[in-house]
Amino acid sequence: MTDHFPSPIAIRNLILPTPRGYETTDLTMAQGRIMALGKHIPTAATWIDGTGKLGLPGLVNAHTHSPEMWYRGLIPPLPLELWLNILYQLPPLTPEQVYLSALWTAAETLLSGGTTVVDHLILTPGQELETIAAAVRAYRETGIRAFVGPLVQDRPFKEGVPGGTGVSAPGEVMDTKAVLALLQAAVDQFHCPAEGIYIMVAPTGFQQVSDALFEGCCALSERHQLRRHTHLLETKAQSLLAQEKYGGSAVAHLNELGFLGAQTSLAHGVWLQEDDWSILARTQSTVVHNPLSNLRLGSGIAPILAYRQAGVNVAIGCDGACSNDGQDLLEAVKLGALLHNTTTFEYRHWLTPYNAIDMAALGGAKGLAMADQLGTLAVGKQADLVLYDLNQASLLPHTDPLGLLVRGRPSQVVHSAWVSGRQVIAQGQLTTIDLTTLHQALRDQAPALIRPVATVEPALEAQYRAVMGL
Amino acid sequence: MTDHFPSPIAIRNLILPTPRGYETTDLTMAQGRIMALGKHIPTAATWIDGTGKLGLPGLVNAHTHSPEMWYRGLIPPLPLELWLNILYQLPPLTPEQVYLSALWTAAETLLSGGTTVVDHLILTPGQELETIAAAVRAYRETGIRAFVGPLVQDRPFKEGVPGGTGVSAPGEVMDTKAVLALLQAAVDQFHCPAEGIYIMVAPTGFQQVSDALFEGCCALSERHQLRRHTHLLETKAQSLLAQEKYGGSAVAHLNELGFLGAQTSLAHGVWLQEDDWSILARTQSTVVHNPLSNLRLGSGIAPILAYRQAGVNVAIGCDGACSNDGQDLLEAVKLGALLHNTTTFEYRHWLTPYNAIDMAALGGAKGLAMADQLGTLAVGKQADLVLYDLNQASLLPHTDPLGLLVRGRPSQVVHSAWVSGRQVIAQGQLTTIDLTTLHQALRDQAPALIRPVATVEPALEAQYRAVMGL
Structure with a gap:
């Protein structure tokens, strides 16, 4: 998964949560990993504007x-x-x-x-x-x-x-x-x-x-x-x-x-x-x-x-x-x-x-015994990064962005995502597969599968009720 | 609210839940009320295709x-x-x-x-x-x-x-x-x-x-x-x-x-x-x-x-x-x-x-002491009706539509809605107000309101903790 983006990508002005608030910073990925956090951006990087985006680890x-x-x-x-x-x-x-x-x-x-x-x-x-x-x-x-x-x-x-x-x-x-x-x-x-x-x-x-x-x-x-x-x-x-x-x-x-x-x-x-x-x-x-x-x-x-x-x-x-x-x-x-x-x-x-x-x-x-590789945005870790668009309706207003993301009803808020530095979501859309085709396949195949639901076998139910004192 | 649609509207082939399953039927609204359920549709009605739509009371x-x-x-x-x-x-x-x-x-x-x-x-x-x-x-x-x-x-x-x-x-x-x-x-x-x-x-x-x-x-x-x-x-x-x-x-x-x-x-x-x-x-x-x-x-x-x-x-x-x-x-x-x-x-x-x-x-x-007017789809009641689009991704596949609507994670599933016979949602969009304008107004006004959150007043917190035995 490390060969998809040989050249560095940098995201500018990303909002990152800290234990006590937020910081706005830049983040650079290369060779599938987070290379830099802060303002030390390699000049050769491809730039992405992170303004108004909350960045979290995948x-x-x-x-x-x-x-x-x-x-x-x-x-x-x-x-x-x-x-x-x-x-x-x-x-x-x-x-x-x-x-x-x-x-x-x-x-x-x-x-x-x-x-x-x-x-x-x-x-x-x-x-x-x-x-x-x-x-x-x-x-x-x-x-x-x-x-x-x-x-x-x-x-x-x-x-x-x-x-x-x-x-x-x-x-x-x-x-x-x-x-x-x-x-x-x-x-x-x-x-x-x-x-x-x-x-x-x-x-x-x-x-x-x-x-x-x-x-x-x-x-x-x-x-x-x-x-x-x-x-x-x-x-x-x-x-x-x-x-x-x-x-x-x-x-x-x-x-x-x-x-x-x-x-x-x-x-x-x-x-x-x-x-x-x-x-x-x-x-x-x-x-x-x-x-x-x-x-x-x-x-x-x-x-x-x-x-x-x-x-x-x-x-x-x-x-x-x-x-x-x-x-x-x-x-x-x-x-x-x-x-x-x-x-x-x-x-x-x-x-x-x-x-x-x-x-x-x-x-x-x-x-998954992967804490050294995943789970936080830290230099050297795998670049599993998700950007949330804080201007999506369900994340308005800009109160506590993480508070609203976690406790609200976020809908269509993932703007971009990378797995080991490979971009899999851009502009809210999956880049790797076509969802419309998938949904059509799901619609086509479902009728052959869905039947009136079975009922619980009476012997099992009786046993269960006895065990549970019901 | 009863004068918005003087002429009857009929919805054909709507899927309605019953206590034991579903039925497909037609529904007619006029003068803000449900006029008919079943196949007894007045000929003068405006027709809406309810195929693939689940109908529920508002x-x-x-x-x-x-x-x-x-x-x-x-x-x-x-x-x-x-x-x-x-x-x-x-x-x-x-x-x-x-x-x-x-x-x-x-x-x-x-x-x-x-x-x-x-x-x-x-x-x-x-x-x-x-x-x-x-x-x-x-x-x-x-x-x-x-x-x-x-x-x-x-x-x-x-x-x-x-x-x-x-x-x-x-x-x-x-x-x-x-x-x-x-x-x-x-x-x-x-x-x-x-x-x-x-x-x-x-x-x-x-x-x-x-x-x-x-x-x-x-x-x-x-x-x-x-x-x-x-x-x-x-x-x-x-x-x-x-x-x-x-x-x-x-x-x-x-x-x-x-x-x-x-x-x-x-x-x-x-x-x-x-x-x-x-x-x-x-x-x-x-x-x-x-x-x-x-x-x-x-x-x-x-x-x-x-x-x-x-x-x-x-x-x-x-x-x-x-x-x-x-x-x-x-x-x-x-x-x-x-x-x-x-x-x-x-x-x-x-x-x-x-x-x-x-x-x-x-x-x-x-x-609200309105059970004679609202709460079920019944002839004579107010036409508060919502159609859910069963072909939206979050309602696929067509298993038990109501089961998935209630227990899944429905997103953008409301296709149409009427309040007392007045259509307020069509094709998933509000017909009465412009959401884009609203969201912009929210964005514009929020910064003046949002400040670092206050803290709980210590005297109150101490009292609360004492009362609760904390």
């Missing part, structure tokens, strides 16, 4: 499932375990459809301030490598930095609900060895950090993953320096399952398996116990907060103010579009900032807009 | 403060009592500025599906009637149906915090008689239901309002059939104040004063006791839920699922843009729908998208 959409774009809006209000039962009954996607929904996920992420996406990629059964290939192709085309974690498991869905008598989704389980072979093949074919494409190990979550698969993922991660990702304690039912399965904390168990660490990000973390916090802090693991999804599925409010105080790094994700039901990263940042004000009257702990952006940018970078 | 933005648009994004994360202290230190607006922010509030409400706004209007001291005149002028120009409730009080700010030793805002208090004379003058000059402009009695809230003012408002309301509006138990501090002031429930006290009833809407209602619910249900009073504001100010999560089960009508508001920090009604509807999933595991009580729209439309209409 944010990280730290947890999503791109194929869910096809079904967003569809699933009724249900808790995760029952919602999943419906999701699994929807028609699987072709690789071409996976390609389109990955393009779309990248587009919505970029246009809402993200430059990196973590795609916990749902695989089409029997076409697993083709699914990964399709998503990778889309991410390469859009120019977004992508961490693709094939969503794998080696235990059936029915084991994922306490009681274990639930129903299974069809064709859902590969054996442990086959899963690891698939991941090895994915790494061999697609893992290419120099070009911004990273394969992660991403077993779905302890509820459907054996110890052997976690351990195999750790080995693969060590062999190839892969980031690690998994769902963790999203729901109360999962916390009950952890008791049933491990006789205690799922966090302690994952730690014993060696899965935690500075390269590990854990989606949700709504139902952790206080003892778990110190394990996460000590191992430098990251919790990815998905506030909209947690509301949509009624999972609860993750105590992220407490996590931050305990020294646990927190990132922000949209989660898949079936539980959001969009992919607007600024909306997730807004909710991630505001939701927690209801959890304590001590307003001095509430997140400021600056904290919220820091969480979505540097917090996201830390969760 | 929503009600049931609580806002339009002047706050000028300062949105500005105030740091603080609870209401301290946030107000900063708001009151910001420069007061000129009537011209009030006019612009009312235009802007109307525009954002209309473009996010609202056709009615309840403006609990902050008055510029010494220019109270001019403030009201300016807002009324703006609402007339935009064509939105407006309920303007001059925000009045006869007790100082310092009495609004338990302990009563807080600091006062300058020039804040008029005596009771003067307040009532002002309201009478506002009614005489501006109250004109036939033209869609309604003056309400809207004392700010019991924390700064004497019994005499509540009673005077009731008398005025009865004399002129005015709707009633007030803030009610938004924060825990207010619930403590009610104990201090009344020795018990503020709801019971308002009921004894005769303020509650089918024409009364109460903003927030976060801290009601269970005994209060039956009073509200019995008196047919409405709680206006402002989910974003309640998060922003850390007020809490109003238990609206419980209210609905207790038979209390609930409406949806944006609240002022300093505590939101926008004015997008669909965003408030989304949060009003999702937030409550975290308050009970009984997912069968969670709000569906249909429930959420019903709350924002019919719930809003009920709160």
